[in-house]
Amino acid sequence: MGDEKIYMIPVNDAFSVDCECAFCYLENNFEKQCLEIVLGESVMEVDSRVETNKKGFCPRHFHMLLEQKNKLPYGLMLETHIYEIKTNFERILSSHFMSLNTQKREGFLSRFLNNKALRENLLNDLLAFFKTINSQCVICERINARMKNYFDVFFFMWKTKKDFQQKVLNSKGFCLYHFYDLLKISQNHLHSTDLDQFVEKICKIELDAISQIYKNICEFNKQFDYRNANNIPAHEVRNSLINATEKLGKYK
Ligand SMILES: [Zn+2]
Ligand SMILES: [Zn+2]
Known part of the structure; x- marks a missing residue:
């Protein structure tokens, strides 16, 4: 059975729990672990949280992190994540401004936005940036990967273990x-x-x-x-x- 055995235990145990969905039970538990892990990572060195800084979270997980007792790890995570957003946002804006090739910054944005082609380029870059930021979540990614594992284990056990199959059918x-x-x-x-x-x-x-x-x-x-x-x-x-x-x- 090798390494799969480690993953078999939680899946097998979940089907012993009296609940409406064993996969919900597994996902719920793993989500709680992820929240703790992410907050644990946030008090470590900046280098170790590059992924979190860059991607951030979905609204559900931002709010769940907010509700955690210990506020400092979340504060540190927000500090670096918001800095990352601010820096990239500025970079997009300044790269477009520079393309105008002028020294004057006064009235810059209004002149810039009056140029249709430049405005469209800027808007496309901004839309792409914010779409990416809004669609990423470190916790959702980890949960999806883990759930894929759990489903693989489920089918492995369904095919190889009659007692597990019976347990599923009694759920x-x-x-x-x-x-x-x-x-x-x-x-x-x-x-x-x-x-x-x-x-x-x-x-x-x-x-x-x-x-x-x-x-x-x-x-x-x-x-x-x-x-x-x-x-x-x-x-x-x-x-x-x-x-x-x-x-x-x-x-x-
Ligand atoms: Zn479910
Ligand atoms: Zn999420």
Whole structure:
């Protein structure tokens, strides 16, 4: 089994957890680790955080970093990341200004922006720069790479370990996001009858899970009828809004 064994343990364990999606459980845990790692890196030397400085994060992960207890690592990270943005922003602007080949800086920008070709070049460079900045996230990249690993391990175990397969089939299925990923990736790992059987089995548990959630939600809503005022709803009915949200909306 070699190195794969290290990755098998979390995937195998995740399918023992009573949750709406084992991949959400894995992704959620890894995301928490990433937040800690990134903040740990931010107090190290500038050279070791070149990637973070350059790429930054998506809105979700900026806000999650903001919510972490220790504020100094985030402050240091922001200091270097914003410096990087400021420097590059200035570089784009100054490279265009210099192309005008004039010594005067007064009224420079307005004259510059009156030149259609120069304005379009500047705008294209600015759009490209901000599009790149806004689309990059160090944490999302790490999560995507790790999730790819987890899916590889999932299919390796599905093919080689009957007890793991049974564990999966006894689970509550997956959130709709990871169910989509699972179906999509299955084509890279399984072929012909193996793929057909996988899709059939996995769809059965997913549909059963969705049907059960639907039933629980209906029961939940019935509680608000005065005729049911004295009924004590079952645990899964009381939790049905949370469970349904997790099933439909990935982890928080
Ligand atoms: Zn999920
Ligand atoms: Zn992100």
